[in-house]
Amino acid sequence: MSSAAVSRADPNRNVVLAMLLVVYIFNFIDRQILSILAAPIQADLDLSDGQMGLLGGISFALLYSTMAVPLAALADRTSRSWVIAVSLAAWSGFTALCGLAQNFWHIFLARLGVGIGEAGGVAPSYALIGDYFPSKQRATALSIYSLGIPIGSGLGVLMGGYIAATVDWRAAFFAVGLTGVVIVPVFKLLVRDRAKPKVAADNPAPLPQTPTLKETAAVLARKKSFWFLAFGAATSSMLGYGIAFWLPSLLIRSFGFDLVGASQFFGAILLLGGVVGVLAGGLLADRLGGRDRAFYAWLPGVAFFLGAPLFAAGITSSDWKLAFVLFLLPQALAYIWLGPVLSAVQHLVVPAARSTASALFLLINNLIGLGGGIYALGALSDFLAPIYGDEALRYSMLYALALYGLAALLMAFAGPSLRKDWVDE
Structure with missing residues (x-):
């Protein structure tokens, strides 16, 4: 029986997807909470924008x-x-330790630990979804899983802002970290690996072995679509992670919000725009990609192209109500790429190598996007401060929008390559 047929018949797959989503929500709560807490952390520990960029970017992304x-x-x-499961316990514990930090290096090392823990969460989850869901439904399933990004980011911003305002920023880290630890046994009880197929009695031919890391890397290295998808996603992620981290600070500095107001504004944008964008990307990719696999790359490319001018309009706006609408639309467009691209990467290798292929994709995406984007926008803000003063962060974001143009171009090149690099199941 084919893997697709088995996946369709498995009644447990929706429970598995739901629990993976819960874990991913905590992944992004722990990751995004730092952005809304940036202002009180900077004030308490006397940190610059560049140092905060290191905490949000390299300190996490390097080992992640x-x-x-x-x-x-x-x-x-x-x-x-x-x-x-083990990864969830590790990153949640290190998140709680962030609340004990007394200086830059304390919180830097704790964020390194969060990165190590979260390193084991995402790629195996992609692979489990690939095991449980057939090819024609996979982009949609991966999009549902990717709802963890806007939901987790939004909850992290809302919860972090509220707890920091009513208690302090340290309590916010304690609360979300310890809650994640409690989820671990529930997850392990409900989520199990798919049983490996057995050799049929009437067909004793041995099953193919799981490819090694070196073999999987060699397969991907020969496929142009992998490089275009990886660097296209990484380029867009530099801007996406940068804006997600620094927008609360922009709202406080340039729009006059307090901490709670900034968390409510940004949390609503993440939840409303992010959820719509993620689901739309998966549903459209499964529909259009069935006709032409190039659409798994072209759809994100169009979204990046349309999102850049809308973000620019929001960043330069002086009215917060207008800015909300102008940020909401490109926020949805910014998330469209997740379902299509993640599904496409799953189809560049054989099923047994999905975790490894996803991790190699994430290595490029996160090292460049997460590691470089947050720090680059913070460092650029420091550089522009003598020219623009308190508005330096606004102009740092504005100049960085050029990254979406490059991402759109790379996705355009990825489309034709996907047609020949795709691995059917």
Whole structure:
């Protein structure tokens, strides 16, 4: 029986998807909470924009990106669900430790630990979804899973802002970190790996072995579509992660919001725009990609092209009500790429190598996008401060919008390559 047929018949797949979504929500709560807490952390620990950029970017992304590859290879060869469960416990614990930080290096090291923990969560989850859902439904399933990004980011901003305003920023880290630890046994109880297929009695031919990390990397290296997708996503993520981290600070500095007001404004944008964008991307990709696989890349490219001028209009606006609408639309467009691109990467290798392929994609996307984008916007803001003063962060974001043009171009090139690089199941 084909893997697709087995996936369609599995009654447990929706429970698995729901629990993976819950874990991913906590992944992004723990990741995004730092952005809304940036202002009180900077005031308490006397940190510059550049240092905050390091905390939100390199300190997290360095080990998050690199450790994801061996952890994904381990998940492919052992148990994907166990790797995710242990990772959830690790990153939640380190998130709680962020609340004990007394200086830059304390919180920097704690964020390194969060990155190590989260390294084992995403790629094995992509692979589990690939195991449970057939190809024609996979972009939609991955989009539902990717709702963890806007929901987790939105909740992190809303919860972090409220707790920091009513208690302090340290309590916010304690609350979300310890809650994540409590989820671990529930996840492990409900989520298990798909049983590996057995050799049929009337067909004793041995099953193919799981490709090694080196073999999977070699396969991907020969496919142009992988490089276009990876660098296109990474370029867009530099801007996406940068805006997601620094927009609360922009709202406080340039729009006059207090901490709670900024968290409500940005949280609503993330939840409303993000949820619509993620779901639309998956549904459109499964519909259009069935006709032409190039649309798995072209759809995100169009979204990036349309999103840049809308973001520019929001950044330069002086009225917060107008800015809300202008930020809401491109926020939806910014999330469209997740379902199509993640699904396409799953189809560049054989099913047994999905975790490893996803991790290699995330290595490029996160090391460049997450590691570079947040720091680059913060450092550019510091550089522009003598010219623009308190408006330096606004202009830093504005100049960075050129990254969406480059991302759109790379996705345009990825489309034709996908047609020949696609691996059918």
